[in-house]
Amino acid sequence: MIKFKTKILKVSEAPEGVWTYALEIPQGFGWDEGTHMHVANLGFDEGDAPNRDQIRHMSVMSLPTEGYLGFTTKIDAEPSEFKSVLKDLKEGDSLVLFKFGSRMVLRREExxxxxxxxxxxxxxxxxxxxxxxxxxxxxxxxxxxxxxxxxxxxxxxxxxxxxxxxxxxxxxxxxxxxxxxxxxxxxxxxxxxxxxxxxxxxxxxxxxxxxxxxxxxxxxxxxxxxxxxxxxxxxx
The missing domain is CATH 3.40.50.80 (Nucleotide-binding domain of ferredoxin-NADP reductase (FNR) module)
Structure with a gap:
């Protein structure tokens, strides 16, 4: 399984409680509209088995032409273990991405x-x-x-x-x-x-x-x- 460690370029909130993370695009990587991925906090795979509480399935909310790879998620007042770490990350911090796939590409059938x-x-x-x-x-x-x-x-x-x-x-x-x-x-x-x-x-x-x-x-x-x-x- 290929994993990409990538830096956060920007974190923004809009509307309240909904956060968008813009990440660096891994070198040579591209994707289609409707792509999904797994996002993990650093250290999720340091034990004998991956810590699934530090992994989430996310939709990619950007296109390659925008110059970043992004996802948007809602973070509640009492967040999950994954989001408890995510909410404290800032520009320059890193996340791990893997298991990309797409089942939502536009069908062009007139x-x-x-x-x-x-x-x-x-x-x-x-x-x-x-x-x-x-x-x-x-x-x-x-x-x-x-x-x-x-x-x-x-x-x-x-x-x-x-x-x-x-x-x-x-x-x-x-x-x-x-x-x-x-x-x-x-x-x-x-x-x-x-x-x-x-x-x-x-x-x-x-x-x-x-x-x-x-x-x-x-x-x-x-x-x-x-x-x-x-x-x-x-x-x-």
């Missing part, structure tokens, strides 16, 4: 794509949006629909100005409004749907999208094949 996310789940969608703005080929339209109960939308000030040229956004505080907007778009667009959120959010979407006549092949989730199969075996 169809509309809906990016459906909850809260900080929009982290996964940010590079897909930026990639679409760079190259719209094979995609009719792109919509980002995010629901966040507290109304503090992650990346709002960055993403909202990108609206136009086939891209649009929907920001919702309440699930009722969110599902109404989702249903309207699905019925009128015959879309491919990318879904990011917690397990309950993903399972709920699979059932709701099926009821709206979206095929399982057009419901994209960032999960391993064996886990994805379990999701798709759901029944009403």
């Amino acid at each position: 169809r509309t794509i809906l990016l459906l996310s909850m809260g900080v789940g929009i982290t996964t969608m940010r590079p897909l949006i930026l990639k679409y703005k760079e190259d719209r080929s094979g995609i009719s339209e792109l919509y980002s629909i995010n629901v966040n109960g507290d109304g503090d939308y992650v990346y709002y000030d960055e993403i909202e100005p990108l609206v136009g040229d086939g891209f649009d956004t929907v920001w919702c505080r309440h699930r009722t409004e969110y599902y109404e907007r989702l249903a309207d778009l699905v019925k009128s667009k015959n879309p491919i749907c990318y879904v990011v959120g917690n397990d309950a959010f993903i399972k709920d979407h699979i059932l709701k999208l099926r009821n709206l006549k979206v095929s399982d092949n057009d419901i994209i989730v960032d999960k391993k094949p064996e886990i994805r199969r379990d999701y798709y075996h759901l029944r009403d």
Whole structure:
């Protein structure tokens, strides 16, 4: 397994309690939109076995063209062991990255794509949006629909100005409004749907999208094949 030790270039908070870490890109390394990785604190592998409490699965929130490799995460008042260390790191400190992969690359089939996310789940969608703005080929339209109960939308000030040229956004505080907007778009667009959120959010979407006549092949989730199969075996 290849591991990269890389330095933190910048740490920023926006909105409150949500932190973005911009890291140096390892030499010669590249990635696609929708890539995920494991992030670990230094020393996680010093014992007989890796300390899994010091490792987290993260979505890469940047593109290589931006000049940094980034991730965004929410840090609560009582953080996990991993985030207790992470929150005290600053510019110049290091993290370890490994197990990169991608299951969320944009499908370019001359169809509309809906990016459906909850809260900080929009982290996964940010590079897909930026990639679409760079190259719209094979995609009719792109919509980002995010629901966040507290109304503090992650990346709002960055993403909202990108609206136009086939891209649009929907920001919702309440699930009722969110599902109404989702249903309207699905019925009128015959879309491919990318879904990011917690397990309950993903399972709920699979059932709701099926009821709206979206095929399982057009419901994209960032999960391993064996886990994805379990999701798709759901029944009403």
